[in-house]
Amino acid sequence: MKCLLTKAFPEGKSGVLEFPTMNVSETETCTLDSTTAKIAPTAVVIFGATGDLTQRKIIPAFYHLQKNCQIPDGCAIIGYARRPKTDEEFRCELKTSLDQFSHTQPVDDAVWRQLAPHIYYHQADIESPDGYRTLAERLQRLPESAAFGGNCLFYLATAPNYFGTIAENLGRAGLAPREDSRDVRRLIVEKPFGEDLTSARRLNQSLHQFFPEKAIFRIDHYLGKETVQNLLYFRFGNSIYEPLWNRRYIDHIQITVAEKIGVGARGGYYDAAGATRDMLQNHLFQLLTLIAMEPPASLDAESIRDEKVKVLRSIPISKPEELLKRSVRAQYGDGLLDGQHISAYRKEQRVAPDSTTETYVALRLEVDNWRWAGVPFYLRTGKGLYRQFTEINVVYHRPPAVLFAAICGPKLRRNCLRIRIQPGEGIHLNFNAKVPGKSMIQLVDMNFRYREDFSDYLPEAYERLMVDALIGESTLFTRRDEVEQAWQWVDRLHDAWAGENRKDLPLYPFGSMGPDEADHLLNRDGRYWAPVLDD
Numbered sequence: 001m002k003c004l005l006t007k008a009f010p011e012g013k014s015g016v017l018e019f020p021t022m023n024v025s026e027t028e029t030c031t032l033d034s035t036t037a038k039i040a041p042t043a044v045v046i047f048g049a050t051g052d053l054t055q056r057k058i059i060p061a062f063y064h065l066q067k068n069c070q071i072p073d074g075c076a077i078i079g080y081a082r083r084p085k086t087d088e089e090f091r092c093e094l095k096t097s098l099d100q101f102s103h104t105q106p107v108d109d110a111v112w113r114q115l116a117p118h119i120y121y122h123q124a125d126i127e128s129p130d131g132y133r134t135l136a137e138r139l140q141r142l143p144e145s146a147a148f149g150g151n152c153l154f155y156l157a158t159a160p161n162y163f164g165t166i167a168e169n170l171g172r173a174g175l176a177p178r179e180d181s182r183d184v185r186r187l188i189v190e191k192p193f194g195e196d197l198t199s200a201r202r203l204n205q206s207l208h209q210f211f212p213e214k215a216i217f218r219i220d221h222y223l224g225k226e227t228v229q230n231l232l233y234f235r236f237g238n239s240i241y242e243p244l245w246n247r248r249y250i251d252h253i254q255i256t257v258a259e260k261i262g263v264g265a266r267g268g269y270y271d272a273a274g275a276t277r278d279m280l281q282n283h284l285f286q287l288l289t290l291i292a293m294e295p296p297a298s299l300d301a302e303s304i305r306d307e308k309v310k311v312l313r314s315i316p317i318s319k320p321e322e323l324l325k326r327s328v329r330a331q332y333g334d335g336l337l338d339g340q341h342i343s344a345y346r347k348e349q350r351v352a353p354d355s356t357t358e359t360y361v362a363l364r365l366e367v368d369n370w371r372w373a374g375v376p377f378y379l380r381t382g383k384g385l386y387r388q389f390t391e392i393n394v395v396y397h398r399p400p401a402v403l404f405a406a407i408c409g410p411k412l413r414r415n416c417l418r419i420r421i422q423p424g425e426g427i428h429l430n431f432n433a434k435v436p437g438k439s440m441i442q443l444v445d446m447n448f449r450y451r452e453d454f455s456d457y458l459p460e461a462y463e464r465l466m467v468d469a470l471i472g473e474s475t476l477f478t479r480r481d482e483v484e485q486a487w488q489w490v491d492r493l494h495d496a497w498a499g500e501n502r503k504d505l506p507l508y509p510f511g512s513m514g515p516d517e518a519d520h521l522l523n524r525d526g527r528y529w530a531p532v533l534d535d
Contacts, residue, residue, distance in 0.1 A: 047166055171209070328506075
């Protein structure tokens with residue numbers, strides 16, 4: 001795949017704070033960076049190629065990698081699905097989807113013309129062993145086969161119940177890794193990875209029959225976001241924060257993943273999963289481990305993942321009555337989304353009319369180790385909320401107010417470090433300052449915004465994750481023990497809820513920030529959720 005067009009990075013700009021910036025000279029040609037140089041020519045096979053994920057995320061990711069000269073010559077993309085169609089029909093469908101879902105518009109037709117000839121379609125049933133045999137034969141006949149040889153990346157963009165079947169059929173067809181071969185064979189698995197601890201363990205066992213752990217990449221797209229990756233660099237690359245990153249200085253930490261939309265057409269899946277399985281077990285726990293982990297021995301994948309697992313193992317699993325006291329679950333009721341009426345969750349398509357599945361969950365938990373003992377972590381996520389955003393708020397202890405009691409009352413405001421994951425990616429530090437000309441104290445903000453201080457182009461998560469899978473870099477993918485440890489905690493929470501035998505859940509209006517019970521979760525500790533800011 002030849003590189004046709006490049007985009008030069010602008011000169012560094014200073015933001016609200018006068019941070020040092022990096023100057024990147026403009027250039028007329030595009031060269032492969034050090035990461036891309038490691039990518040070997042590979043055949044990427046997408047199972048479930050006609051599905052929503054392929055059209056919305058996977059192909060747009062490859063388009064942007066092509067645009068930014070990150071795909072070497074000799075790569076090929078093969079879509080595997082049941083519906084009959086030609087290569088050209090498949091390419092036309094993907095181009096239509098790309099025009100709709102690319103996060104940069106308009107789509108550069110010249111770049112697409114570079115990528116499209118290397119996209120193919122293989123029609124076969126996903127459960128038929130014969131389809132995998134013909135796939136193996138097809139891979140050997142592709143024009144790019146002389147370059148990629150036996151190197152394959154298999155992307156399982158299907159329903160989870162097919163994961164084991166696909167892995168087994170790949171193994172039977174001779175497409176799984178072999179110890180006596182230098183060919184690289186890797187497997188990307190989408191979430192949800194199981195629906196509880198038992199199913200996750202069963203799935204791991206079925207995959208490991210044909211693919212070793214080092215060849216399995218369990219994807220969590222939150223880990224591909226630049227702002228999430230920056231957590232490690234922010235924490236351990238700055239001497240002014242890490243010494244204060246402990247129970248001595250931090251009062252509590254809040255992690256919020258708020259979704260503005262409802263369940264939409266995903267009612268069938270969502271009613272079986274709920275907010276806890278859909279978001280808490282993966283996205284929120286990933287953010288928790290990165291914000292709470294100890295410094296790793298190095299930046300290699302296993303060192304980082306070791307420390308993340310230690311965090312999960314340090315979360316005490318309380319008795320059922322204590323879990324109920326420290327958790328809130330609720331469903332959205334009727335409300336408005338951008339002026340349009342939205343029906344309550346129980347009235348959504350493919351949702352049981354008596355469903356007790358949560359569309360909102362909030363938790364209070366602790367990490368019981370030397371660094372965090374006694375520091376509460378408040379986690380919340382929900383659908384149908386006031387605004388769509390993901391952020392982490394590190395709230396510090398309140399300073400003694402004796403000097404300023406006369407002008408600000410008995411309490412000064414707490415300092416807060418707000419890490420915005422999306423949108424409006426950035427880091428904001430609140431601190432108390434005197435109002436000019438008045439004997440008053442006011443909370444002010446120091447801001448760092450990605451789009452102001454770095455390139456205008458902020459890559460999507462799937463772009464980074466695809467590159468990492470191609471080069472075998474597993475840092476941003478979850479390991480088996482990490483998945484199972486998270487499920488163990490979630491299962492205990494679900495068991496506690498099941499013991500309640502509730503017929504109804506609290507309701508919150510669609511378009512609000514959740515139920516009152518979530519506010520009470522913090523209020524009884526003398527705390528409150530950080531205010532929702534404009535993007």
